[in-house]
Amino acid sequence: MIRxxxxxxxxxxxxxxxxxxxxxxxxxxxxxxxxxxxxxxGCGKSTLLRLVAGLVPASTGEVxxxxxxxxxxxxxxxxxxxxxxxxxxxxxxxxxxFPLRLMHRAGPGTEDRARALLATAGLAxxxxxxxxxxxxxxxxxxxxxxxxxxxxxxxxxxxxxxALDALTRxxxxxxxxxxxxxxxxxxxxxxxxxxxAVLLADRVVVVSPRPGRVADVVEVSLPRPRxxxxxxxxxxxxxxxxxxxxxxxxRRAVA
Amino acid sequence: xxxxxxxxxxxxxxxxxxxFVLPAPSAIWTAxxxxxxxxxxxxxxxxxxxxxxxxxxxxxxxxxxxxxxASPVISAAVYPLLVVTQxxxxxxxxxxxxxxxxxxxxxxxIVTFLVAFFPLVVATVAGLxxxxxxxxxxxxACRAGRVQELLRIRLPFAVPFVFGGLxxxxxxxxVGAVVAEFVGADAGLGYLIQTSMAFFRSPLAFGAVVILAxxxxxxxxxxxxxxxxxxxxxxxxQSGAPPVA
Ligand SMILES: Nc1ncnc2c1ncn2[C@@H]1O[C@H](COP(=O)(O)OP(=O)(O)OP(=O)(O)O)[C@@H](O)[C@H]1O
Ligand SMILES: [Mg+2]
Numbered sequence: 001m002i003r004x005x006x007x008x009x010x011x012x013x014x015x016x017x018x019x020x021x022x023x024x025x026x027x028x029x030x031x032x033x034x035x036x037x038x039x040x041x042g043c044g045k046s047t048l049l050r051l052v053a054g055l056v057p058a059s060t061g062e063v064x065x066x067x068x069x070x071x072x073x074x075x076x077x078x079x080x081x082x083x084x085x086x087x088x089x090x091x092x093x094x095x096x097x098f099p100l101r102l103m104h105r106a107g108p109g110t111e112d113r114a115r116a117l118l119a120t121a122g123l124a125x126x127x128x129x130x131x132x133x134x135x136x137x138x139x140x141x142x143x144x145x146x147x148x149x150x151x152x153x154x155x156x157x158x159x160x161x162x163a164l165d166a167l168t169r170x171x172x173x174x175x176x177x178x179x180x181x182x183x184x185x186x187x188x189x190x191x192x193x194x195x196x197a198v199l200l201a202d203r204v205v206v207v208s209p210r211p212g213r214v215a216d217v218v219e220v221s222l223p224r225p226r227x228x229x230x231x232x233x234x235x236x237x238x239x240x241x242x243x244x245x246x247x248x249x250x251r252r253a254v255a
Numbered sequence: 256x257x258x259x260x261x262x263x264x265x266x267x268x269x270x271x272x273x274x275f276v277l278p279a280p281s282a283i284w285t286a287x288x289x290x291x292x293x294x295x296x297x298x299x300x301x302x303x304x305x306x307x308x309x310x311x312x313x314x315x316x317x318x319x320x321x322x323x324x325a326s327p328v329i330s331a332a333v334y335p336l337l338v339v340t341q342x343x344x345x346x347x348x349x350x351x352x353x354x355x356x357x358x359x360x361x362x363x364x365i366v367t368f369l370v371a372f373f374p375l376v377v378a379t380v381a382g383l384x385x386x387x388x389x390x391x392x393x394x395x396a397c398r399a400g401r402v403q404e405l406l407r408i409r410l411p412f413a414v415p416f417v418f419g420g421l422x423x424x425x426x427x428x429x430v431g432a433v434v435a436e437f438v439g440a441d442a443g444l445g446y447l448i449q450t451s452m453a454f455f456r457s458p459l460a461f462g463a464v465v466i467l468a469x470x471x472x473x474x475x476x477x478x479x480x481x482x483x484x485x486x487x488x489x490x491x492x493q494s495g496a497p498p499v500a
Binding site: 072074075081083088090098102130 | 390392394
């Protein structure tokens with residue numbers, strides 16, 4: 001489904017200096033698979049998502065979806081950015097339908113689907129509100145609905161719950177799992193939270209910093225549907241420990 | 256406001272200021288009302304020039320700003336020209352235009368336009384270029400082309416900036432119209448001020464000035480009202496908007 005093959009990305013800074021964000025990253029994601037990406041700040045997680053989204057070209061290697069090389073943004077890919085990134089002038093409903101309208105994919109049923117989706121995200125009754133009238137968590141839920149309404153086959157989420165408090169975060173994680181199990185798209189989910197990664201994902205990719213490389217891929221064999229009760233289980237602890245060892249082991253090696 | 260007028264009136268009587276130096280508000284009022292139909296005609300004439308000049312600035316500035324924002328090449332070519340139009344004193348330009356285009360409405364509208372359009376262009380370009388990169392990236396992720404990006408993302412984002420420019424342009428249109436009328440006109444408040452002063456009829460000239468001020472305020476308020484009605488999310492107005500059920 002998603003094939004990332006020996007991908008490297010080097011940014012050229014304003015001063016001409018080169019920043020190697022990613023080096024020789026290879027990763028295969030199956031159809032309908034939920035893959036979490038964890039790693040220290042600045043290790044190239046967002047860059048990896050941008051590469052898959054077709055927003056930036058790879059310096060070396062290749063990204064392919066369904067065997068087609070990614071050369072630019074695709075219709076079957078949707079992205080949830082690190083910040084909600086809502087249009088301040090459009091109400092919630094128009095924000096959610098914006099990508100489809102922009103891509104001329106909005107049909108007569110689009111608005112009803114958007115309303116239904118907003119209702120599942122607990123935003124019924126807020127369709128006519130402006131983003132500035134919503135809380136940060138509600139804005140982020142709108143952004144997630146906006147991505148889901150595109151019915152993507154690949155959903156890219158860049159720390160979608162980063163700005164939320166712990167309670168909303170747990171609630172939203174479970175909500176996301178519910179929506180995902182109903183639709184089953186491939187998900188690449190960037191997070192800073194190790195428990196969140198383990199709880200959500202089939203596999204957790206640990207990225208090491210400077211330059212970003214795949215340090216480890218941890219298979220999570222917890223049964224679905226997942227819940228926070230599983231945090232006490234041996235499998236959960238095993239995965240979390242292994243991820244933590246990589247992240248902090250590296251810190252120690254660098255220091 | 257009222258206090259100022261009371262003080263002004265009292266000062267004129269108290270210090271015995273002579274009428275052609277500084278007429279009292281009551282004198283201004285009497286002088287203006289006594290020739291009211293004439294004053295009204297002059298006001299309408301000026302208002303026509305102001306509105307035509309203002310509309311011309313809007314019609315020219317918005318597309319021009321979009322071109323400038325869309326391409327650094329156009330920006331580099333056009334901006335120096337615009338700055339030149341701003342450095343030339345309009346009082347000097349007005350007689351030349353008058354000779355070239357004849358004594359009709361057109362040169363006056365052009366002078367008004369020249370005075371008013373520049374801030375609108377600058378404000379609109381600033382807004383178009385201030386669009387946050389995240390929103391631009393969202394557009395790219397939704398496969399928006401350059402035209403779509405400009406019309407669906409940059410332009411709506413620039414609306415509060417555009418209205419900032421429109422408010423300045425509204426006030427400057429009044430200035431521009433009067434400048435044009437001073438140079439060559441047979442009607443308008445600028446013309447009225449000039450002819451009145453020539454005959455030492457200060458109260459009437461002051462009356463015209465007050466009407467000009469009112470015109471400026473009115474136009475400014477009209478722009479603000481349009482912003483609140485059509486773009487309630489602009490300029491932080493939404494915080495004061497009643498909650499929608
Ligand atoms: N557009 C860019 N131009 C230059 N350098 C960039 C650019 N984008 C990212 N980088 C560099 O690439 C590296 C990785 O950045 P990236 O945003 O992918 O990190 P991240 O893992 O998402 O970090 P965080 O967890 O803090 O969001 C950083 O060192 C950053 O300086
Ligand atoms: Mg990031």
